[in-house]
Amino acid sequence: MTSPFVARHIGPDPDEQTQMLKAIGYGSVDELMDAAIPSSIRFTGSLGLPAGISEEETIAELRAIAGRNVVATPMIGLGYYNTVTPAVIKRNVLENPAWYTAYTPYQPEISQGRLEALLNFQTMVTDLTGMTTANASMLDEATAVAEAMTLARRSSKSKSSVYAVDADTFPQTLAVLRTRAEPLGIQVVLVDLDKGEQLPEDYFGLHLQYPGASGAVRDHAVLVEAAHAKGALVTVAADLLALTLLRTPGEIGADIAAGTTQRFGVPLGFGGPHAGYLAVRAGLERSLPGRLVGVSKDADGAPAYRLALQTREQHIRREKATSNICTAQVLLAVMASMYAVYHGPQGLRAIASRVHDRALTLAGSLTAAGIELASDTFFDTVTAVVPGRAAGIAAAAAEAGVDLRVVDADRVSISADETTTDAHVATVLAAFGAVPAAPAASAARALARTTEFLTHPVFNTHHSETSMLRYLRKLSDRDYALDRGMIPLGSCTMKLNATTEMEAVTWPEFANIHPFAPKSQTQGYEHLVAQLETWLAEITGYDAVSVQPNAGSQGELAGLLAIRGYHRSRGEAHRDVCLIPSSAHGTNAASAVMAGMRVVVVACDADGNIDMADLDAKIEKHRDALSAIMVTYPSTHGVYETLIADLCAKVHEAGGQVYVDGANLNALVGYARPGKFGADVSHLNLHKTFCIPHGGGGPGVGPVAVGAHLAEFLPGDPLEPGDHHAVSAAAHGSAGILPISWAYIRMMGPEGLTAATATAVLAANYVAARLREHYPVLYAGEHGLVAHECILDVRPITKATGVTVDDVAKRLIDYGFHAPTMSFPVAGTLMVEPTESEDLAELDRFIAAMIAIKGEIDRVASGEWAKDDNPLANAPHTASAVTADEWNHPYSRSVAGFPEGVDRTAKYWPPVRRIDGAYGDRNLVCSCPSPEAFED
Template sequence: MTFASRHIGPDPDEQTHMLKSIGFSSLDALMDAAIPEVIRWTDALDLPAAASEEEAIAELREIASRNTVATPMIGLGYYGTHTPAVIKRNVLENPSWYTAYTPYQPEISQGRLEALLNFQTMVTDLTGLTTANASMLDEGTAVAEAMTLARRASKSKSGVYAVDSDTFPQTLAVLRTRAEPLGITLALVDLDAGEPLPDEYFGLHLQYPGASGAVRDHAALITAAHEAGALVTVAADLLALTLLRAPGEIGADIAAGTTQRFGVPLGFGGPHAGYLAVRAGLERSLPGRLVGVSKDADGAPAYRLALQTREQHIRREKATSNICTAQVLLAVMASMYAVYHGPDGLRRIAKRTHNHALTIAGSLTAAGVSLTSDAFFDTVTAIVPGRAAAIAAEAARNGVDLRLIDDDRVSVSTDETTTDAHVGTVLAAFGVPLSAAAECGAKPLGRTTDFLTHPVFRTHHSETSMLRYLRKLADKDYALDRGMIPLGSCTMKLNATTEMEAVTWPEFANIHPYAPASQTQGYEHLVAQLEAWLAEITGYDAVSVQPNAGSQGELAGLLAIRGYHRSRGDLHRDVCLIPSSAHGTNAASAVMAGMRVVVVACDALGNVDMSDLDAKISRFSDSLAAIMVTYPSTHGVYETSIADLCARVHEAGGQVYVDGANLNALVGYAKPGKFGADVSHLNLHKTFCIPHGGGGPGVGPVAVRAHLADFLPGNPLEPGDHHAVSAAAHGSAGILPISWAYVRMMGPDGLAAATGAAVLTANYVASRLRDHYPVLYAGSNGLVAHECILDLRPITKATGVTVDDVAKRLIDYGFHAPTMSFPVAGTLMVEPTESEDLAELDRFCAAMIAIKEEIDQVAAGVWPAGDNPLVNAPHTATAVTADEWDHAYPRSVAGFPKGVDRTAKYWPPVRRIDGAYGDRNLVCSCPAPEAFED
């Protein structure tokens, strides 16, 4: 069998059955009817023919062999680390963890929510602050979010942000990208040279330890900043904080950084979980996701996303951030690293790391080499006039990479993987003998407070205990390894094992993002090949994989449009038209790119209202910068007017941004770059099979036509006018082999076949359910694209049964719910994808039909509106087996509804969760064990 036949769920006979049921003789006939002729691309994709799984792995082996795995002692926020084997096998390589979706249905996400609560607790304990979110994309974006948070929360009217000049250079690059469109001025301050802070500033950013390795006492600076009305962010190394005083202890308002060195492989820059923590009073301004403790219908503790859940869809252009994802899988790994090692284990790792740095420093100073600072944790910067390049080259010849700063300075960073032999290699490169360890001037700044005191961090230190803890959490969750996740707009399809295989190979996993180019030839080849394939698939001329989430791809694309207009002197073009149906992140991204959002109405069929578009174009013709549209539309329809829309915007001088969230309905059949779009972001974690990982990792490449190519993101470490949206040149490069393998194994025919199957399954589901739930939108032929919207509003009006009730009842039937109330409140958006076979599609349809029969029982008065299987869903095993049962329906209906396989029943661990209670009583760290006592 071909890989495509393994990836695509319905086999030819099943597809024939489905086609017949919706009235088509062939898949070609269906696609001809569904896709408007004006956008149809009939030529085959110019891609390599499909490789077998064995051939693709062999090619990846050859590409990986072009990378050189050296010992990275470069630092700058990226360090060697040991991923405990029990975590590597049972989290990173375990589909129970990596195929899960964002925990928007918390009752079936209690395992990963607990892991994320551990993450938040780990961060707050180490930083000394009160609340941390459930992870950010990387350190650079976390620091950028901290800057905008400070601007919102500061009482200062200044637009100046003061920044420690010893900040990581890649972080500075991301800060510059984010600051300029928002009118923020960065003021670099050399603290060592005694430069004063600006007269007025709204925030201060400090690096701790600095890029040079220096550990400074920032207490006085923080006090001065507060007196000036500014908020202070400390970008802190969490491993260092096991030995150094916590930022919160000296008054910092915000802490930001990365958790990469907590067991997460380097991966040439990502994916890694950034972190963001705040003091009391700022928690309701915290961007990203926040896990909180609430209670379920029985009053038992239960976890859920708190406060900002899907903020972008609610607040749109008023959202505080466009980040609507996180790095959940990597945050889980980092949290479990802390659970496994515990506080004592982390201290041992930190002390060993520090002692190696002390040995290097002591030997260098004994030999007369000057250091830039005598207070450090893991990084020593040596002053070696005219010798820096020769020293770095000598170390590299012996397999160790140092950081070459300039002709006169070279930096060495130790980490968990550093050995005595590595220290010897470093000293030999300097030409100095091993000597006694130096005294570290940071001792007065040593930590005196305890951390990770919760029992979870002091229990699971044997592999047996850790293994069972991970299994216990995974068993609470629903992921793709259990069954279908039919989420509209989120494309939860097969993440094949062969696609995942290369991610943990050392040649991909253990490469530092700033390693010498000679060591990263394999990665550069893979990136170039994948970018070229994506350009061919989309019809664009250039692609950058730097954006490490769809939100960052949106920002990068809009910044490219902004840069293009400014290069032509059109500084006045700042209006971004956005249809009312658009993803909320679109509006938030436009604001972040310095644009004004103007909403375009949709008509009764859900399409962009072309008369309103004309009116808005006419009104803003002189200032029109862009339009952002999703295609197929957010309503799941191939709009016939898309080419006309592009032409009208172009005629007015604007650019067309097509959101690539729904590209799974276009690959092999239409190319946005050929039907009028100028730029798109793609979601590799949707269309191109990178797993969602419980809410991250993701990759959101940006693709552009030739005239925008010069405005794509650039390398954050290279000087120039380019912008950087991620801290690493290729973003989350470590997971790109997944999408490379998908394209390579599917080939041009397989990719097109996947699109056809996705459209077929969506129309099959719509056809089967249309008599039970109205399908809200459809194209001119009565067909949907790759997803359909089921309208529950008439049912709710007639019976009181809500979309939430149906979603929770689906759990009892063994399903994750479709997307709820987006893009239309009171509806369910269903996307079956191409990976689900006919049996699973029919199981879902049968469940939805059975639920409609239950709703009819409520409507008929057989079951009371306030006591029926829907309003009480989901039902736990504890509830169903309780000694007392006083409901109007039998236990068997509650626990084993119609069609459910009793031998494979999924039991949710908690009952329906009270979200409002959790928001009113915000608890975002691990609760005491007594909270769970009956």
């Protein structure tokens, strides 16, 4: 018997499924799946997973798991701090589906709310760091710093391969830097500046931590000047809260600033998800990786936000891309930006001052007790020198509920944060055998900030809860998310994110755990992670899984590094060619380059399948150097290719490994297992197949799953000694959102997961069958079937009428829909993925809209409407446009604003008209414009 949740998750009920099957000519779901999936890869057993349980039972189990975690007072630091998430932000952003179910803002006209929030984020970062341009956002501090290193290398005038790193850098950051440097031929050289060690003779970049891991605050101006004299670029990993009191990286001439915004109201979550940041000085903005929000203008000339060109650089430049970053941490960046909006500059400075005062009290009291400090210049972290006593002191503090950081046998580090109280300070002092005494004088005054920050009105307006609540509502009302209707995107699954799945994320037992807490306090998390990894291994047919990668792109990199490590262990380090089909997602090629591989493209045939003859030729040509092939299955074209098992065998015969990109795993679960049909490694997008919400473009989790022979090469704990190839800052990556996927699998059970796959395939084929006579379906597999998505070809329409894929996408907004994926993987097409969560009424509403739009196209084709003045060319239509005093178009206002099938009582109005992307790329504006810009 299946769990009652299955019927909640799957949209079409049995009667609706029968209607859908009839439309595509099949008598049952089983018959459809037998025809769709090649028998050579078909899994006919039952997944070895526990039976699905109810929502109430799932919450009870999660409560028991959470109860095994110990919520102590973390004063460990190292870039992770307790913080207070303002309740108005927790309820109205983190727990609000209007924010967490939104898609990446590639359709900017219906994303103006989250784009404004991200522009606030960029402005916050640039103001605090003293830089010119920031992106929105990075995955965590460690990966942000790694991106800064590669940015410095491609922008530096130095020909050196040496990257100099301050020894007082966070250890987890250093681990990720080393992982990213080695395949690229970068030599990371650690320099202990406190001991007077000299910088290398030549280096292309210098990394400085500010404040350092020890808490020390240093004047780096001389080092920056020396680095510039060598032609090197300088990155400062800076604490944003400290920068409300301390001189900015920009003021000392740094080229890049990187770090995390976690302590701006984002819970610890055992390591994530948290929004990292990356900011650059003028002149480097065009090299900035990741997503960048810019200001452009719409068809009326009004300011409007959109993503800048380099946001999608992997898709444009592929193996020449400078980064594989695809997911950002948008939801968390929104939270951090709203924390700054809510508190404003005075509030942030007050919080920072309280934190610093606590640290001064600790320092003064320890000094009064005769205890030496490693540095007398600090912001929030004090390191005490206690020869031979470090472990004992930390144990005494832990016994009283406070976690400290043991640096080594002789040093203990204590970090204050927003939640630190006088009682916490007294507890820590008691562990040292000290008592509260007069605070130390602040020795950091010489480095005090003298410049203003966050002067824009948005940071000085919404300080009451009433104002903040209304601001958040205003922004969310501008956006289209799953709480409004279907988001039929191919390639990026947008299925139900059930409330029960989301519920545990904000429980203190999950939210308030430091990633470096003692293992005795994290048994609940360790149990949940181990269970989830075991379930994912069973579902995929692999032998081992790591959830450390905090995005699909990082999962790709981790998988390719595992392949690299495997070949090297066998004395075959020369194997460095990675075969990639021409249809592949852009991150595949970028990831291969980052893993030190050479990309060789394999052609696709006219049906969209991998060209096996070209594959044979490429394998033969590169046989001795073949490292791997990266394929997406079902294919990027949305087809179950019949020869996938043959492909795997051919690559293995030549000594290579097979990487199956798990982007489309939601079309396989319960029916085929990559680890059993020939693949060696896959990454899995938990934010697609396993229901972690997109959050406007992130968080994402990209676990990597491997066969037994690759297990030893999986990423490991960045704080553990050894060469583990850590790809993110925390051992379990974005652990704070893993309860979502755990709950989904637990409630669905093996039968429910299998049914979800079948229903997704049914829905895609239903849409394809209903629309095929109006729009050609570009690719199909055997029996004319697609997998979980279908590609509608708009190119013949464009050739005949001038109506473009953009016109169709924007017109769908007027009908109350988010557009499908545009021009990927084929330019001039729409890729549609309905998912298993949409019921028949919503599927039919979308189909009706697409048919109605084809009818409008026919009126353009007939000459009834001019090619440059019709509802498609002018879409989307705003309320202002439709109610304007003048109306000079050949179609009615009603056709413009209330086309056929639109519910007049629940109409979504886009806040802006079509946005001029090219203008925004030519005129890059990436921080909050003045209010006067909108008045104009």
